[in-house]
Amino acid sequence: MLIELRELSNQDGTEIFEMLKEVGPGENGFMNSAYGISHQEFPRFLEENIAYSKGIELPSGYVPQTIYWLYINSKPVGIGKLRHYLNNALLEHGGHIGYCIRPTMRGNGYGTLILRELLIKARALDIHEALLTCNETNIPSRKVIEGNNGKLESINNGECKYWIKPV
Numbered sequence: 001m002l003i004e005l006r007e008l009s010n011q012d013g014t015e016i017f018e019m020l021k022e023v024g025p026g027e028n029g030f031m032n033s034a035y036g037i038s039h040q041e042f043p044r045f046l047e048e049n050i051a052y053s054k055g056i057e058l059p060s061g062y063v064p065q066t067i068y069w070l071y072i073n074s075k076p077v078g079i080g081k082l083r084h085y086l087n088n089a090l091l092e093h094g095g096h097i098g099y100c101i102r103p104t105m106r107g108n109g110y111g112t113l114i115l116r117e118l119l120i121k122a123r124a125l126d127i128h129e130a131l132l133t134c135n136e137t138n139i140p141s142r143k144v145i146e147g148n149n150g151k152l153e154s155i156n157n158g159e160c161k162y163w164i165k166p167v
Helices: 014-023 042-053 088-092 110-124 139-147
Strands: 003-007 065-072 075-083 097-101 130-135 151-156 159-164
Touching: 003 110, 014 075, 042 065, 065 110, 075 110, 097 110, 097 130, 110 130, 110 139, 130 139, 139 159
Parallel strands: none
Antiparallel strands: 003 065, 065 075, 075 097, 130 159, 151 159
């Protein structure tokens, strides 16, 4: 199995656009900001997110964030977001890392793979402890986080806070 984590690029095309459509608006706290955009708007989405990863033209309250695609055998199966640091809002909800596997590819262990790969990227950003949050009822995500050595800090209002030390 060929596993690749690729950073979002302005060269991304139809296969990424189709995956983002399949993911839908988001679920369990993961928001898909590409949902609802047209194929013609997709290049602008890519350019905006490249700028955001560099801290350019960030919307109010945002921090720099890099988006990655998980490819398995040259097919995109998931999206990951890595925030470069946290603000007060992200300390409460969202954390450093968010990820989603396209619905047709779930149940194959790809959540565990994308989180492992994102933790490697986090370490490269000098993030010594990564915060992840998920809904208390989202048992698959909890298993993925715990399977990547996530330590549960708290559960408040139905949301779990986990910390992971990237290796």
